[in-house]
Amino acid sequence: MxxxxxxxxxxxxxxxxxxxxxxxxxxxxxxxxxxxxxxxxxxxxxxxxxxxxxxxxxxxxxxxxxxxxxxxxxxxxxxxxxxxxxxxxxxxxxxxxxxxxxxxxxxxxxxxxxxxxxxxxxxxxxxxxxxxxxxxxxxxxxxxxxxxxxWPLRFAGNLLSFNAEQYEIDTTGWAAETNCTLSRTAPMVQWPVDWYYSGGEVVTLTVTANGNASALCTERPPVTPGVEYLAYGYLMPPTAAAVTWIELRFYDAGGAQLSATRSTLAAPGTGGYRQIASAIAPAGASAASIAIGVTSGTASQALRADGLVIKVRTATVTGSAPNDNAVAFADSNFEQGVGQWTVPSGVATINRSTPWGGQAVSNSYSLTVTSSTATASTIRSGKYPVAQLLNWKPNASLKRVAGGWTANIALRFYDAADALITTISSVAGALPSDGLWYRFDADITAPAGAVTGQIELILTATTTSSIVQIDDVRLQQVLPSTQVTGGDATASIRLVLRGLSTAHLMTVYRVLSDGSKTLVRGRDGLINQRPVDADTFSVEDYEAPLGVPVVYRIEYYVAATGILTAWRVTTAVTLDPGDINYCWLKDPARPQLNVRALVRSAPEWSEPIEQNVMRVRGRANALILSGVRGGREGSLIVWTETDTQREALRLLLSSGSTLLWQAAPGMGESDVYVSVAETAFPRVTDYAPDPWREWTLPFTEQDVPVMGIAGSATWTVQDVLVENATVLGLVSRYATVLDLALDQRTA
Incomplete structure (x- = not known):
């Protein structure tokens, strides 16, 4: 490569x-x-x-x-x-x-x-x-x-020079601090073939006499008070039992040390292990530095270090993308202990996992929660700034190690006086025993007045001596994972789903207050165990009924097995039907053709049936053989009021496709799919310039069509800009300019 x-x-x-x-x-x-x-x-x-x-x-x-x-x-x-x-x-x-x-x-x-x-x-x-x-x-x-x-390949965002980071030029980047000598050495170290940020030369601390020893970076990069920083490096301890550490220090403008945050390595051996310390720069902080050391070292022991970094916290330790996690790094990744986590109720105990790399989904450590009894315990994080009325997503990775567990995640909101406003919790779920990491999350809107949020995990051990690991705890301000928006002007509901997994199949139902469920139509037809091909999905439902509450149930199935694994239910949305005298005529496949028309009279329905009547001599009652009673038949009479409305209705009817007729509640008519026979639309008066037309639409009830949606009634240039990064992307997605105008995609 x-x-x-x-x-x-x-x-x-x-x-x-x-x-x-x-x-x-x-x-x-x-x-x-x-x-x-x-x-x-x-x-x-x-x-x-x-x-x-x-x-x-x-x-x-x-x-x-x-x-x-x-x-x-x-x-x-x-x-x-x-x-x-x-x-x-x-x-x-x-x-x-x-x-x-x-x-x-x-x-x-x-x-x-x-x-x-x-x-x-x-x-x-x-x-x-x-x-x-x-x-x-x-x-x-x-x-x-x-x-x-x-040019030197550097760790992203490192505030130290290349020489202090990788010790490749000379010994000026580091100095002995306590009970040691310092040198550059080149131990035989194996690195992955595609790892380019650690080399042959390393800073080597050799303990002079039995006792504590430390070395300090000579550089002092500037920092900003209130900003969270990380310090990390690859430590190579002299023995697996040696107590070695890395430390992030802050200094004021005069060079006086204000604080030091130490992160101790739980070494599984004598290889190279990345150890991370983190802290928020205190008030008055002007500069930072990084130190390494050995606690209770033995004379002549050598601690080696490479790839040493001080940086502003980012989304990942070695990356450059901005951090979007409100949880402090120490509380999120447990690299230097249990952070601010506490156990306010229950018998559970918490500790950092050991050794390095033994239990982790993010970086090298996790939080070990142990319950001696089959009871519930609550663990809580520190408090982190949140903004009121915005959507927040608390989430964490959990792995069952021993016994049995159920868990749910909650978010506690506090006001400016640090008084609890409310606690909003997710639904509890059982942790499988397969030894894999599972993500628990919830979508929660911060209430008015909320200033800080605190994550709470309610963990219930179902057997004695149960152990669960927790890692990569996050609190992120996000768009809702499930969002529904009614569009009264187009008589449609827009459903947006986020945070999807491509390992799933998906089914989307429209659910009414009586519990009835109907599959929602997407681009490829009715959405019934369709593959998930992106982490975000949106659909416009033009067949949602008018004037009644509608919710959507989204079910997720494991693609490999077809087993139902999770589901979501949205909040209710009600479309305003407007004037009761109007109705909608819709093409399920081409919603951009949908028309709203003024009703003159509703159909006088009939339900035809084929019968063979045989009159038996000597019997009063005839013998009748009946077929299946057919769907409804009748004529809807509507008015179009302008030339534009007239031409729109002509275009809608021109394809001969199955249509959906929707009347406002109160007209006594349920939604029905119909085929429209020969139509007439004379003028309402004898006055030739009169734009009004009276349409007689002979309906025959039809089954629900199964084709997909080809287009959108609300498609705009802004949608093109949002959904396509470049003009080149349009070429592969739309065959013609007309397809682009109608949002009829080929890919």
Whole structure:
């Protein structure tokens, strides 16, 4: 795969399909090897005689004097360690110098990272990548692949310099603070092939004497009081039992330390583990720094760290998207403890999970809730700012580890005086025993006067000794997951669903107050176990009855099994029918043709039936053989009042399609699907310019049609802008300009 921002060609980076991007430079021959991770090919560098051997890139790459550049590669060698360098050339192509990275501490046949950073020296115009090892015999082979050269690849949003983050240039980014010496070392560390933010050089704290030891970053990036910050890095403890930590510190303008927030690693071994500390910058904070350390260390123990970061909190730890979670990071991810969570009722106990990576859906830790008895317990978070009358979504991931559990999530709202206004809760649900993480959430509108919100989880253990994990707790201001809006002008209801899963099938019912359910029509027909192809879905229901409350029930089925797994029910919406003397004539497939007309007289319904009457001699009563009584038949008489209305009704009737006739409540008529026979529409008077027409519409009742909706009665240019990012997107979605105007999509 191409490494982002790489100056090297893909062939040089991957050493695939050949070695044309490389040359032997010193005491070496090169060839194409196999077994790489970034493509199969690797650069095999073989020594001619004992002593240092080098290979370099065939091409050189332009550089700017005084600019920092970085190079790294993955290396493998069973008997000899390796290093990587940047060879600086002047404009004539002559070598000025080589900036070398450290040689790895040990040899290893496993792929491991070697790296270097350097500032382009005076007169440097171009640069090459050089790889090197020093075997003690001829015919010794070192392997290289996944090679990068370019500007340093940084963790997004890091307020520290590249050298303080990755320790690739020199030792100026860090200093010993307590009971230690500090150095740069290059341990043999394996990283995933597509991980580019940690390298060969690491900051190494060596404990001087038994006791606590710490090192501190020398940089002091500016911060803003009241803003939440993260500090993290990859800690490599000397032993799994060693107590190592990372700390986020804040300072005032005079350099005095205001606070320190420590996050202690629960190491499962001696590898590299990302440990995160978080805190809100206190009042008076002007700058921040990051520290690492060992508690009760042993003399000569070495703590290594890499990829060290201070940043404003974002949506993800390593990303750059803005944070939209109102829950403090410490309360959401449990990376440094249980945060502000408490147990106001019940026997449950709470603790951070252990060890690192053992139980987590987000980052490395979660909250462990243990109940010794089969009883209910409540756990509560801290309080977080909310805005009144807006929709908020509390949500959390839960996993059943032992015993049995049911859970529901609630949101408590407080006013400016910190008085409880109300608590709004979701429906309780049982946690399956399959050991998977499940998301619990609720859509809740903050009441008037709400200033803060507090998440509450009501957890009921159904057996003794039950354990549940909680992680990635969120409180987000969102659009409602289910939203219904009535459109009286078009006699339609718009249903919008958000937060859908493409692993589901979906059915949408229209439900009336008597409990009757009817499938709602979508673009592909009646929405009955239709695949979910996006996380948001919207439909306009033009067949909702007038003047009566309507709710929608949305059912979700597992796509693989067809099992009903969840459902939603909307709030009620009532369409205003307006003047009782008017009715609607609608085309279910083409709602843009729908017409509202003035009723002169309702149909005088009849229900035909075919019968064969046989009169038996000597019997008073005839013998009658009957078929099935047919649907209703009758003629609706309406008036159109303008030329525009007349032409609209003509267009509606022109296709001969099945129509829906809807009358206002009080007319004594239920909604009915009809076929319209031959029509007449004479003038109401003998006056020729009179625009009024009287239409006689012979109806024959029909079954509900099953076709999908092709278009919209409310489609506007604004809808085009909202639903299509570019004009190019319209080309694949609409076959013609007419299709665009009618919103008749092909995809």
């Amino acid at each position: 191409a490494i982002p921002g790489n100056f090297l060609s893909l062939t040089t980076e991957q050493v695939d399909p050949n070695t044309s991007g490389w040359l032997a430079k010193l005491n070496a021959t090169i060839s194409l090897g196999s077994g790489g991770r970034n493509g199969d090919g690797v650069l095999a560098v073989k020594s001619v005689v004992a002593g240092e051997m080098q290979a370099r890139t065939y091409s050189s790459y332009p550089v700017v004097t005084g600019t920092v550049y970085s190079a790294f590669a993955d290396a493998s060698g069973a008997t000899v360690p390796e290093r990587i360098g940047i060879r600086w050339l002047n404009a004539a192509g002559a070598e000025i110098s080589i900036t070398w990275g450290l040689t790895t501490a040990t040899a290893s046949s496993s792929w491991h990272r070697i790296s270097v950073g350097g500032v382009a020296p005076v007169l440097a115009a171009r640069a090459q990548v050089v790889v090197s090892s020093t075997p003690v015999a001829a015919a010794v082979i070192s392997y290289y692949e996944n090679v990068y050269f370019g």
